[in-house]
Amino acid sequence: MEKLQNIRIAVDAIVFGYKNNDLYALLIEQKFGSADKYWALPGGLVQNDESLSDAVIRELHEETNVQLNFMEQLYTFGDDIHRDSRNRVISVAYYALVDASNLEIKADTDAERVQWFKIDEIPPLAFDHNLILKKGIERLKAKLTYEPIGFDLLPEEFLFSDLENLYCTILEKEIDRRNFRKKILSYGILEETEKFSPIKTGRPAKLFKFNNLKYNELIKNGFHFEIKFA
Amino acid sequence: MEKLQNIRIAVDAIVFGYKNNDLYALLIEQKFGSADKYWALPGGLVQNDESLSDAVIRELHEETNVQLNFMEQLYTFGDDIHRDSRNRVISVAYYALVDASNLEIKADTDAERVQWFKIDEIPPLAFDHNLILKKGIERLKAKLTYEPIGFDLLPEEFLFSDLENLYCTILEKEIDRRNFRKKILSYGILEETEKFSPIKTGRPAKLFKFNNLKYNELIKNGFHFEIKFA
């Protein structure tokens, strides 16, 4: 006869932010637990009566005050049965995108400290969180090229050069500024505002908005967003 | 204080097979449990000391005797907290590809009956398994276009027309036979054998093999497999 199942289930979330030409992830320093000296992804055990995505939202709300523009399930980590040294814990990982351009982070009850880390300056994390983060970055890179999620990392109104830099930075690729602009504009998913950038160098640049309604309409007619790089 | 976590964790697997111009999924009729009148995806609870993927392999081995050519985690279903009416169960779903062209299925201990179902003739399944299957088909369709997994549904040696029909059938699209052939051949990932098809109608067709070594070599040099349809 089989023993009673004794496996815990947790959720962990990668929160990506983009600011000043760099990609960041939100990490917390844990107050409790054996791994209290480590930075970790925000997360925790799922409650009996809450859905997985509700659990992620709750944990993020408890530990940070960021407003999510996008969230998606990433992967479930349960192949390393000792990923948590105390108990068997399976983690359902999510990743989320926020506009970090103008954001203050709160340090709240569950987390001693909350901090943005540049994606290439991530310290050794608790559990297998470095692995989770690696997979999250891969997914983000892939998804950027075939769905318009880059806008979820930017303010509602942004410069074309912001969008271009975001793509170049995250995908670590060069791209021709003029062809990139032409391509995105040809999709007709951007809306031109009347406003101009406050930056006082070079020719003033128009601010653009992503038109989600238009995008959804195009999708219904078989449109497929795609940004390819050499 | 929080209550003790009381959530079970299961794995379920979609096994896809392709035969005679149709896509199939493997279903089992369950012997035990409240849903014993339903067909269901093969699967079951994860044991305390086994990894998630080991659990899938074990369940498939217990319930069927198929040899997997490909297996990948699909999604974790845990947002509907009543997806199993008896207890809260979170299911980590996988999908796998097998060569069904020449295959006998065994009915074994855990499963009363095991049977292939055409993908468009799937009955109402236990739990949320129709939902899982739907997501699996979406993933299979998407992945077919950007990774060479179609070969994992075919015998080791196959005709070009088999491959072409597989793509047309699963993606439900028309495609120009000659352009499809040209494209795949241009990638250099196929190996021509000396053998010919046993079919006695029309011009005899060469049998081809997928060259996985060559493919991996190309990947390292930045190659990207892609089959687009109009």
Next chain:
DNA sequence: CTACATTTGCGTATAATTAACGCAAACTAA
């Protein structure tokens, strides 16, 4: 043996898309 149906295998012309780059416009700073 011949004509015909069938499927394979290879080729070519044209359309569409991508990649590479030129350059003037609109600003600031000196």
Next chain:
DNA sequence: TTAGTTTGCGTTAATTATACGCAAATGTAG
């Protein structure tokens, strides 16, 4: 005024995708 900078729009060449044409190699019917 001039130099420096970034934006915004354009043109051309290279590449890739699409739409076909057609002969080769078989089995079969007469």
